[in-house]
Amino acid sequence: MRTILNKTAAILLLSLTALSAKEVTIYSYRHYEADKKLYKQFTAETGIKVNTVKAKADALITRIKEEADKCPADLFIAADVGRLVKAQEEGILQPATSELLQKQVPKALRDSNNFWTGFTVRARIIAYAKDRVKKGEINSYQDLMLPKWKGRVIARSSSNIYNQSLLSAYIANHGEKKAFLWARAVKNNMAREPEGSDRDQMRAVAAGIADACIVNTYYVGLLTNSKNEKDRQVAEKLAICFPNQAENQTGTHINISGGAVCKHAPNKANAIKLLEFLTSSKAQSTFSETTSEYPLIRENATSKLLKSWGPFKADPIPLDTIGKHRKAAAKTFLKAGWK
């Protein structure tokens, strides 16, 4: 009798430990070393180990979908809302209800049905060469269409998700036709065919290839704070502008890095805990310093650089709307010939 009881206890104990396996697996499009430090902090506080799988050729969503219930992913992290919405549409996410999340994350920066939540904010702005462009010369995305910028603008490929979200927002605000005209005009003003990353655009502008480029705010920060002397010199030569700030304009396009719980997550509770951690004030206060990203509440940014940029009007359009127009954005870019 006793042995049976012992055995049952042992089995129960084993299964309990198995159930509360202290780990969480992230499939992430984010690539920052700084994230590792955050995860370490998380592990230190909660005892939950964090495993990360990073995207290589942007195939994460398809992988998760195809691996289905064999996929070990608990948390899906994307550096763009478009991907989060796509993941949701592909059916690989599940809603995560958490009071803490609802409290810590402004409504506009999370999904209304709790499928995903943002934890950092970034703006897609225009960076320009200080010695060739006067402050106030560029005020909006539409300015880049003007003939005076012919051969003076560059941007990265339209296949990049950040550009697609930018155009998605444009479509949501102004419709496909106007978006097409914008894309077409900007493409015609380009000094060269799209090539390279956001940082490559900035390097090219600093070298004189063009005078203005479209980039994400945190890339400016990464160059400014880079260990590489050359990068810092590039950042020195550039100034930024938050487009469309005027009264009647839509505001600067913003986007989020966000996370979502995977449909077949083996450690759902741990995933939610991690999201709560990332959106907590402790973690939030680190982002502006480490990755030059805005925290969810932009005014709370502590870094000198972000503070020097001052506040800006962000496009108030709901993020999931942006996500819904991605396919239209892709088609529009193709039609406009923006490679």
Add this chain to the structure above:
Amino acid sequence: MNHQQTTLTAKNISKKLGGKPILKDISLNLIQSEIIALLGNSGCGKTTLLRIIAGLETPDQGTIHLSEKNITTLPPEKRNIGLVFQDFALFPHMSVKKNILYGLHNLPKKQRNTRTQEILKTTSLTEHQNKYPHQLSGGQQQRVALARALAPSPSLVLLDEPFSNLDASLRENLRKTVREILKKSHTPAIIVTHDQADADTVADRIITMTNQT
């Protein structure tokens, strides 16, 4: 083993190779432990006939009986007929002993070594048994080929131009040696050659073959 009763009967063998008729309606009888030579020039089909008997080719027409058994369609590995190739075809990665052991897989394990030593003695190769083929002279290699073919006690052994790869000076001695070894092992044999002297020295009976075309 006593092969006094072995008979080989090939009847009406015809074979075309590459569209050309090589053998037309050939018949052959080997009676009781004799050594016969198939003598002829190149192109007369003697090697083809040999290969048909060995089972490496199938005749278009005709039958082959080995001691009453019809072996016409029997695969070569089941015929228990030994074959000595013109270029000896010794396995280069195996020693003399291993080459000989190779064909003894049907013997119970205990008997394999005994049989090997036996045949090594018959062919005067005992002192070379651990050497590799490339370390042997032409004549020695030929004896190994013969030893290997004889070791499994085949009902019949076939030799394809066994001396053509050797120096003329060796051939006289080797002809006698080969005949001796064959007789000692009481194995009937068919030797194919274009050389009259080969046929005269080694064989009991000569069958001359001419071009069929």
Add this chain to the structure above:
Amino acid sequence: MLNKLRSLPWLLSTLLIAAIAASPLYFILTEVQKPTQEMWEFISEEIEIPADPADTSPPENEPSPLQNYISGSLIMLAGVTTLTLIIGISTAWLTTTFRFPGRTTLTILLCLPMAIPTYVMAVMYNELLEPHKFSLFLWIRDTYSPAAAAQCSIYWKFTLAILILSLSFYPYVFLAARMAFKKQSQAYIESSRILGRSITSTFIRISLPLARPSIIAGLTLALLETINEFGAMKILGIETLTTGIFSAWLDFDELNSAVRISAIMMLIIFTLLILERLLRGNKKFHTHRSAASENPGITTSKSNITIIYTTTLAITTLAFILPIYKLIQQASLALPDQNLQPYLDLILSSSWLAIRASILIIIAATLLAYTARITPKWWILLTTKISLLGYAIPGAILGVVLLSVKGTLHQSADSTAQWLFHTTVTGLIIAYAIRFLTVGFNPIEAGFKKINHNLDEASTSLGRNKLTTLLKIHLPLLRHSFLAAAIILFVDILKELPLTLILGPSNNDTLATKTYGLFAAEERIPEGSIPALILVATSLLGLLILSTILKDKQP
């Protein structure tokens, strides 16, 4: 008749391998017949430029993305053909016709670029040349016009890409040409010289034409690699059919569109292969008796030797030394902060994956080669050739196709199919097998050819069946061939990128995908240089071992 029945297991194995290897093609054919997906019209149709009211000229059309992919691939093919032929043939001729001190070392140096993956070379050259790229752009813009500068950017891109791929792939032509020149009978060359032709003239009129089949074969390998190339094209910003496949699958998530692009790519490849057949011709270039002894080469003047050294060292510097130098420099920037433990695991897991796939391929190749040996019927030889088609199917296509096959199998709830793909690694290994079967097959088939059929017959006459003959006679004699095959396979699989990106388990990197991820996705070049360096070192080791084995084999 009975003989045929006994060969049945061998025949069946060949048929099975051929069926598996050819299945991607079948899949492509069926998929293409299904209706097109949403983005296809945007990919395949020309871009209409809306008439500008201010502009009175008729509306023009810009090429569609698909047309850009096609022209990108064709330009790369044309450029790489030209450059690899020039580099490969000239270096092969110089190192075989003439005899000079240090020839063996130079020959080995010329093969070393095979150790550097193309995407690594692309990144390193980007780093090396960026300032110059900018300077050139600015100069052209200021001297000519912004439009010219924009155009110059495009030319630059393509020139750099063609250069990099040619430097990576010329060894295929080099080795093929070398082998052909070496085997050529002295008698032909001597006849030509005696008839009054100079060395150069002899080369052009005699050696080169005689070497043509071999050179074409080498060129074909280089071109198949070129059309398959993904990493370097992506990094250098060139749009090709392969990047288009990735784009359709990743950006638009449309498998059908990706397969359509694959179909177009396969058409080009088949044209290439047919051209190869035609150019190689049916002529059997007889080797004269005296070809048995190797052509030792002519001794030549010091000034000629200087030219030879200068040329080969220049090529080696561009193709090997420069990229390696940059790689080491970049890696040293990141090394101090790096924890190397994860890299150790990565080496082990990547190697283990490559080893498993290599073993599977060697077994399959041996089965194929042996079956063709024991039943050399025309339809077996044809089936064998079909099995080798996998090499012509680019990794990206293979990946995309197998992915959907896997998807269909998953849905079919067939338990054997499910088991077969229950780990993603199984699917990946099968994909490697399909793709690299030829690479394993060639050395093994060559090895088999060197074994006289007499040995097979001797074994048979001694009562052994075909399987025993294979195991006891052929396998020991094929040791060198197996080792050579194993090493080439190991190096090729280790470097492989597009297939692994698509089919590899999501949570397991290989050295190749890790390198690419750090270079392309994360833009962290110093950090990416570490796995890149490990990859190159491993490949180098393999190549050097291979050259030692091959040298030993010379009698």
